[in-house]
Amino acid sequence: MFFEIKKLVQNIQFKLNAYIRVTATKNMRTTLLSKISLKSSLLELLILFLAITMGFLVENYRETYLEEKRSERLLNSLHIDLQGDIVRFDEFTGLRKTLIDDVYQFIDDVEQRGLLENDMKQQELFAKAIFNWTYFEPNTANIEQIISSGALRYLGDDELIHQIGMMQSRNLLLMDRQEREQEYFLNYLQPMMHQYYNFKWLNKNYVRNWQSFPEANENLIQVNPEEQRMMLWKHSDALAERVMNLFENYVFILRSSYVVNYDEYIEEMQHTIEIIDNKSLADN
Numbered sequence: 077m078f079f080e081i082k083k084l085v086q087n088i089q090f091k092l093n094a095y096i097r098v099t100a101t102k103n104m105r106t107t108l109l110s111k112i113s114l115k116s117s118l119l120e121l122l123i124l125f126l127a128i129t130m131g132f133l134v135e136n137y138r139e140t141y142l143e144e145k146r147s148e149r150l151l152n153s154l155h156i157d158l159q160g161d162i163v164r165f166d167e168f169t170g171l172r173k174t175l176i177d178d179v180y181q182f183i184d185d186v187e188q189r190g191l192l193e194n195d196m197k198q199q200e201l202f203a204k205a206i207f208n209w210t211y212f213e214p215n216t217a218n219i220e221q222i223i224s225s226g227a228l229r230y231l232g233d234d235e236l237i238h239q240i241g242m243m244q245s246r247n248l249l250l251m252d253r254q255e256r257e258q259e260y261f262l263n264y265l266q267p268m269m270h271q272y273y274n275f276k277w278l279n280k281n282y283v284r285n286w287q288s289f290p291e292a293n294e295n296l297i298q299v300n301p302e303e304q305r306m307m308l309w310k311h312s313d314a315l316a317e318r319v320m321n322l323f324e325n326y327v328f329i330l331r332s333s334y335v336v337n338y339d340e341y342i343e344e345m346q347h348t349i350e351i352i353d354n355k356s357l358a359d360n
Contacts, residue, residue, distance in 0.1 A: 146225075146227065147222070147227040147231055150218050150221055150222050150225075150227055151222070151231070151352055151355075153218040154218040154219055154222065154240075154348075154352070155349060155352045155353075157214075157215035157217075157218050157219070158215075158243075158345045158348055158349050159349065160215065161214050161215055161345060162342060162345050162346065162349075164212070165212055165214075165338075165341065165342060165345070166342075168210065168212040169334070169338055171208070171210055172210070172330065172333075172334060172338075173334075174208070175204075175205075175208050175209065175210075175330065176327055176330050176331060176334070178201065178204040178205045178208065179205045179323055179326060179327040179330070180327060181201050181204075181205075182198070182201040182202055182204070182205040182323060183320050183323050183324060183327070185197070185198055185201055186198070186316055186319060186320055187316075187320060190311045190316055191307070191309050191310075191311040191312075191315060191316050191319065192307065192311070193305055193306065193307050193308075193309065193310070193311075194305060194306060194307075195306070196306070198307070199306040199307060202273070202307070203273075205323060206265055206268075206269050206273075209257065209258075209261055211254045211257070211258065212250065212254070214247050214250070216244075216247055219240060219243060219244055219247070220244075222240060223240070223241075223244060231355075233351075233355050235351055236351050236352065236355055239344075239347060239348050239351050240348070242344055242348075243344055243345070243348050246337075246340070246341050246344045249337060250337055250341055253332075253333040253336070253337055254333070256329065256333075257329055257330065257333060260325070260326060260329055261326070264322055264325075264326075265322065265323075265326060268319070268322060271308070272307055272308050272309045273307065273308070274305055274306050274307060274308050277305060277306050
């Protein structure tokens with residue numbers, strides 16, 4: 077009886093151990109599968125993250141590349157603008173020198189002979205001094221586009237970035253000086269012109285006959301000044317002093333603009349071109 081009970085207990089233990097082994101094996105398999113599944117999920121997430129990151133990097137590189145190329149085109153256009161502006165500004169400074177000389181000649185003539193109503197020479201000097209004011213308008217579209225579009229950060233050249241800022245400042249300073257000249261002309265010289273210049277005489281001898289100025293001038297040589305009234309003023313020392321003082325102030329403003337801005341303006345344009353050329357050589 078004892079041996080039968082012992083055998084039964086051993087049999088139960090054997091079956092229990094077998095069950096434990098089977099259960100443990102199943103649990104190990106489940107744990108292993110869980111680990112494999114977790115690793116697979118993590119790998120998928122990693123691949124997805126890398127794909128998104130690479131997409132962002134490629135798109136960012138593409139945008140940077142396109143912006144750099146766009147900046148290069150704007151820089152080349154600025155280079156062309158500056159070359160053209162140097163030529164036009166040189167012509168402008170020549171006209172400005174001529175205007176300053178004409179104003180001085182009119183002042184000297186009034187100081188020597190007074191204000192004359194029917195004098196062809198003085199009328200011509202007055203017309204040159206008052207009608208020949210011109211202004212220079214730089215090509216600013218590309219430099220403004222470079223600054224406003226954020227293209228500066230793609231240039232990769234601190235000296236060039238600084239120089240573009242300097243060039244923009246020079247443009248603004250030049251325009252400010254010219255606005256002052258125009259303001260003086262409109263407030264002081266133009267009213268004097270309307271008050272004292274005989275536009276009826278001008279229209280009769282120039283405009284109504286549809287003649288060019290050279291043709292009209294040839295005809296005016298034959299006109300008897302005594303029969304014309306080119307200027308509507310009557311000479312007085314006080315009026316002569318006032319007229320000369322207005323033109324003295326005018327020429328002071330013109331010369332100030334010339335002395336303060338013109339040489340430096342050309343130098344800044346030339347220096348900007350030089351830096352752009354150096355950058356192009358370095359990039360290539």
